[in-house]
Amino acid sequence: MLNAANDWITSHKIPLGLWMSDLVDLVRVHCTGLLDVISGSITWGVDSFTTLLQAAPPIMLIVLAVAGTAALKRRFLAPTLVGVGLLFILNQGYWDDTMATLSLILFSTLISMLIGVPLGIAAAHRPWLNKAMHPLLDLMQTLPTFVYLIPTLILFGLGTVPGLISTIIFAIPAPIRMTEMGIASVSKTFLEAGEAFGATPRQLLWKIELPAALPMIRAGLTQCIMLSLSMVVIAALVGAGGLGVPVVRALNTVQVDVGFEAGFAIVILAIILDRVCRSGDSGQ
Amino acid sequence: MNSALSFRHVDIMFPSRKGGGLVDKAIVLAREGKSRAEILEATGVVLGVSDANLEVERGKISVLMGLSGSGKSTLLRAANRLNKTVNGEVLIGNGVAHVDIASCNDDTLRDLRKTRIAMVFQQFAILPWRSVRENVGLGLELRDIAPAIRREMVDEKLELVGLDKWADANVKDLSGGMQQRVGLARAFATDADILLMDEPFSALDPLIRRKLQDELMMLQKKLKKTILFVSHDIDEAMKIGNQITIMKEGRIVQTGTPQEIVATPANDYVRDFISHMNPLPILSADSFMKPLAPDLSNLNLAGSGPYRLEAATGKLVSDTRNFSTLFLAEGQPAPQTLAEDCILCVHQTTSLSEMAALSQQSPWPLLVHNGSSIIGLCDERSIISAVVQVSQDAA
Numbered sequence A: 001m002l003n004a005a006n007d008w009i010t011s012h013k014i015p016l017g018l019w020m021s022d023l024v025d026l027v028r029v030h031c032t033g034l035l036d037v038i039s040g041s042i043t044w045g046v047d048s049f050t051t052l053l054q055a056a057p058p059i060m061l062i063v064l065a066v067a068g069t070a071a072l073k074r075r076f077l078a079p080t081l082v083g084v085g086l087l088f089i090l091n092q093g094y095w096d097d098t099m100a101t102l103s104l105i106l107f108s109t110l111i112s113m114l115i116g117v118p119l120g121i122a123a124a125h126r127p128w129l130n131k132a133m134h135p136l137l138d139l140m141q142t143l144p145t146f147v148y149l150i151p152t153l154i155l156f157g158l159g160t161v162p163g164l165i166s167t168i169i170f171a172i173p174a175p176i177r178m179t180e181m182g183i184a185s186v187s188k189t190f191l192e193a194g195e196a197f198g199a200t201p202r203q204l205l206w207k208i209e210l211p212a213a214l215p216m217i218r219a220g221l222t223q224c225i226m227l228s229l230s231m232v233v234i235a236a237l238v239g240a241g242g243l244g245v246p247v248v249r250a251l252n253t254v255q256v257d258v259g260f261e262a263g264f265a266i267v268i269l270a271i272i273l274d275r276v277c278r279s280g281d282s283g284q
Numbered sequence B: 001m002n003s004a005l006s007f008r009h010v011d012i013m014f015p016s017r018k019g020g021g022l023v024d025k026a027i028v029l030a031r032e033g034k035s036r037a038e039i040l041e042a043t044g045v046v047l048g049v050s051d052a053n054l055e056v057e058r059g060k061i062s063v064l065m066g067l068s069g070s071g072k073s074t075l076l077r078a079a080n081r082l083n084k085t086v087n088g089e090v091l092i093g094n095g096v097a098h099v100d101i102a103s104c105n106d107d108t109l110r111d112l113r114k115t116r117i118a119m120v121f122q123q124f125a126i127l128p129w130r131s132v133r134e135n136v137g138l139g140l141e142l143r144d145i146a147p148a149i150r151r152e153m154v155d156e157k158l159e160l161v162g163l164d165k166w167a168d169a170n171v172k173d174l175s176g177g178m179q180q181r182v183g184l185a186r187a188f189a190t191d192a193d194i195l196l197m198d199e200p201f202s203a204l205d206p207l208i209r210r211k212l213q214d215e216l217m218m219l220q221k222k223l224k225k226t227i228l229f230v231s232h233d234i235d236e237a238m239k240i241g242n243q244i245t246i247m248k249e250g251r252i253v254q255t256g257t258p259q260e261i262v263a264t265p266a267n268d269y270v271r272d273f274i275s276h277m278n279p280l281p282i283l284s285a286d287s288f289m290k291p292l293a294p295d296l297s298n299l300n301l302a303g304s305g306p307y308r309l310e311a312a313t314g315k316l317v318s319d320t321r322n323f324s325t326l327f328l329a330e331g332q333p334a335p336q337t338l339a340e341d342c343i344l345c346v347h348q349t350t351s352l353s354e355m356a357a358l359s360q361q362s363p364w365p366l367l368v369h370n371g372s373s374i375i376g377l378c379d380e381r382s383i384i385s386a387v388v389q390v391s392q393d394a395a
Helices: A002-011 A016-030 A032-055 A058-073 A077-092 A095-125 A127-142 A145-156 A160-171 A173-184 A188-196 A201-229 A232-237 A244-253 A256-279 B023-031 B036-043 B072-078 B106-115 B132-136 B138-142 B147-160 B176-189 B206-223 B234-240 B258-263 B268-275 B352-359 B380-394
Strands: B003-015 B045-057 B061-065 B087-093 B098-100 B117-120 B194-198 B226-231 B243-248 B251-256 B308-310 B315-317 B322-327 B342-347 B366-369 B374-378
Touching: A016 A032, A016 A145, A032 A095, A032 A145, A032 A160, A058 A077, A058 A256, A077 A095, A077 A256, A095 A127, A095 A160, A095 A173, A095 A201, A095 A232, A095 A244, A095 A256, A127 A160, A127 A173, A145 A160, A145 A232, A160 A173, A160 A201, A160 A232, A173 A201, A188 A201, A188 B117, A188 B138, A201 A256, A201 B138, A232 A244, A244 A256, B003 B023, B003 B072, B003 B226, B023 B036, B023 B045, B036 B045, B045 B061, B045 B072, B045 B226, B045 B243, B045 B251, B061 B072, B061 B234, B072 B194, B072 B226, B117 B176, B132 B138, B132 B147, B132 B176, B138 B147, B138 B176, B147 B176, B176 B194, B176 B206, B206 B234, B226 B234, B234 B258, B243 B258, B243 B268, B251 B258, B251 B268, B258 B268, B342 B352, B352 B366, B352 B380, B374 B380
Parallel strands: B061 B226, B061 B243, B117 B194, B194 B226, B322 B342, B342 B366
Antiparallel strands: B003 B045, B003 B087, B087 B098, B243 B251, B308 B315, B315 B322, B366 B374
């Protein structure tokens, strides 16, 4: 009896995998033009920015970075950390890879914020949208990365774009959630102050809600950068450049030294970006 | 009638979150005089305000009083539609025509909020990411007024509330009293003629509260705004109000001048409120004097009488004795020393506390005049019994 039930269940497999692959095929067949445009423009943007960063003299960039951090933070520790960290990366010979990773991260963060912040605002204003988006965001963060790496590979081919898109899928829930929380937790008295003086919904957003939610949105930005950075190695698997490439190579050839060198470079980049992003908060 | 703000048969209901509730039925029940709990039970609707009627005269301070939950804030917030009414009209007048803010369209509502009605909040609602000047300029900014003009208007208002030296300060560095000054300046900045003040001084300590009350009254003499003021402090209401409205469970119990409320409380609820008040600055001489006949035939002083007032000399004369008189106009202070046979004649609006002080200056009773003739007499006995009377009414 139980066996029969078991057989029946296994023999009537729900073609979930098939549906997904059909969907991917459908998109591939019908949206080739659009996909090429997206793929082309993203690749061009990331690559030219990478080239720009790599073409500049490293020492000059380091001096600029230290000066910039000092101007933002007005303390000694952070600029020193930035200077020493970047010099170490230069010393280890991972400068070009680091610049490629930086470029990739900046692009994925930029795109994530451009999409995530408006989505977060929309969700904060519409409870139904927030409810609908919640499981989707959970899915994006829990679905193993390799699973959606496959369709992006099919749609965009090897290279920067599938890496970037996987990174965005993984990182974008952070700015969406933080923006939504920030806007939803704006004190009612602030909103009423705006309303009582005749603010339109648009003025309410720009003059009350966004400034009040800014610390949360900034925290979302920092998280987004960190999550992007954690995808560097996986992005390298599908052909994106940067610090992930030596890590993958070291894994394939069992080179302990290269693995650690590149790994430390990623950690240092993470620390630097974290410090620089947080420097804005220190003023408050 | 020259009302700047009038509420006509205003009902405010809050349907409970589950199921919405039967608002129409709740209104009917409320009109039948059912209590808030009964209405909630029968319809699932929380009664906010029921059938409120109130006229606020131009340039006057009208105070809404009541315990928490009496609907006073709810009614105030209907005046700029932070609370929606389900019934009735809230008319904003300009002397010629009026607009019903409860039913006007959104654009008109925003125009009214930008130019006619400003609000001061209990919790200040100062935006912490803005400087003092930027906070005060909020209303003007929302009106898209050019920065240079805005700055000029804001600085003028900052000077008005004594914050001109703090214009660029961070609001988080200011004390509660200073923050509420920012709130006041922000409300003045739009040059709205109607101000809504929702317990603006309740969150402040008593000393600062009194100071801000005094400042508000000073400013009001100059600015002559129409102010609707919510308070749960009867002394505050009596001090600043030209008109006082007492509310209970969403209904207006009594409206009148402070003197009317004290002299003729409508019921025990109002009487209970008054009992907690300090009567000395409120009660006026005419409310506790012994009335005199127009010809002074019942005036008896120092064991002799009746007296008559000699128009030529200003002397009070009887068959056996006479006194000189000193008439004090409304608000006029008494001289330091009085001649031995001089009788003080004070205006009928003189307060009980002033009367008590004056009675110490002269061995004779005080006479009370209404600007043209002598209408009453107050001796120490009537002053003391006035104090006792109020505290007995309370008990």
